[in-house]
Amino acid sequence: xxxxxxxxxxxxxxxxxxxxxxxxxxxxxxxxxxxxxxxxxxxxxxxxxxxxxxxxxxxxxxxxxxxxxxxxxxxxxxxxxxxxxxxxxxxxxxxxxxxxxxxxxxxxxxxxxxxxxxxxxxxxxxxxxxxxxxxxxxxxxxxxxxxxxxxxxxxxxxxxxxxxxxxxxxxxxxxxxxxxxxxxxxxxxxxxxxxxxxxxxxxxxxxxxxxxxxxxxxxx
Numbered sequence: 001x002x003x004x005x006x007x008x009x010x011x012x013x014x015x016x017x018x019x020x021x022x023x024x025x026x027x028x029x030x031x032x033x034x035x036x037x038x039x040x041x042x043x044x045x046x047x048x049x050x051x052x053x054x055x056x057x058x059x060x061x062x063x064x065x066x067x068x069x070x071x072x073x074x075x076x077x078x079x080x081x082x083x084x085x086x087x088x089x090x091x092x093x094x095x096x097x098x099x100x101x102x103x104x105x106x107x108x109x110x111x112x113x114x115x116x117x118x119x120x121x122x123x124x125x126x127x128x129x130x131x132x133x134x135x136x137x138x139x140x141x142x143x144x145x146x147x148x149x150x151x152x153x154x155x156x157x158x159x160x161x162x163x164x165x166x167x168x169x170x171x172x173x174x175x176x177x178x179x180x181x182x183x184x185x186x187x188x189x190x191x192x193x194x195x196x197x198x199x200x201x202x203x204x205x206x207x208x209x210x211x212x213x214x215x216x217x218x219x220x
Contacts (some may be wrong), residue, residue: 014092043204046171049073049095049148053083057183058099064196066135068103068175068185069203070096072142075164078107078156084184090160092199094173097131102184103175104201105163106213108156115159115189118152119166121207129174129203138174138194141220144192148219166211167201174176174200174208189213190220 004105053074061068076083076091082092084102088110092103125139141147154162167173176198177185188197190213199211214220 014075016050023216031036031174039206041121041206043202045169045202045204048169048171053091053093054100054131055082056100058096058101059182060096060099061101061179061185062135063132063140063179064076064118064135065137065176065178065187066185067137068094068096068101068133068173068177069129069131070094070173072167073100075167077160077164081090089186090163092167092173092175093112094215096133101133103177103188104180104184104186105188106153106215107159107163109215112216113156114153114212115156116153116161116216117162117211117213118146119150119209119211120146122210123206124200124203124208125176125198129172135179139196139198140192140194141190141196141212141214144210148214151214153216163199163211166209167199169200171203172203176200176201189215190218192220194204 049071051073053076072092073095074093076085077087078087078089088108089104090107092105094101094103108115122144126137178187180186187200190196201209
């Protein structure tokens with residue numbers, strides 16, 4: 001089991017005269033020279049791949065907190081149809097090692113719109129992006145400088161639109177969440193105890209783009 005400390009590890013890159021690094025010369029296995037502290041490193045995320053959503057999922061997740069590194073292939077809006085859709089979540093389908101996994105992201109509670117969200121650009125937490133499910137680790141919003149007052153309340157339609165637009169060009173993703181079974185993950189929001197969920201796009205770059213979520217009842 002991999003355990004990450006509460007610290008930020010900048011993605012590394014091969015040395016160049018520009019602060020832009022082509023994806024072709026930056027391996028995705030983490031085998032890179034260290035970038036200077038605070039350096040901005042941009043890696044081309046690649047062309048997004050989208051496919052029809054599915055109800056057939058992989059079986060490699062554990063019922064623990066961890067990080068899913070994969071490729072976003074479908075965004076399933078709230079509804080009562082197939083593909084694990086339900087009325088309270090936006091479902092992300094992520095391809096990991098050839099299988100599709102479901103990630104349920106809250107957009108409201110059954111009786112009230114109470115989801116707050118916001119984004120920050122910060123270095124990826126833990127090791128460099130590496131395709132797979134990586135159980136363990138610690139992620140805490142407060143340690144990242146994110147507090148409840150930083151996350152505005154959203155309406156369900158507004159949240160769906162905002163997150164869908166934010167993810168429109170995403171290819172690689174890292175999602176900190178808790179597995180609900182072998183086929184998917186949830187609790188992608190403030191949970192405390194180092195198990196806070198985060199959606200990360202541009203995880204190959206430093207900083208990466210991170211989305212944080214919480215509920216009205218939470219103060220931190």
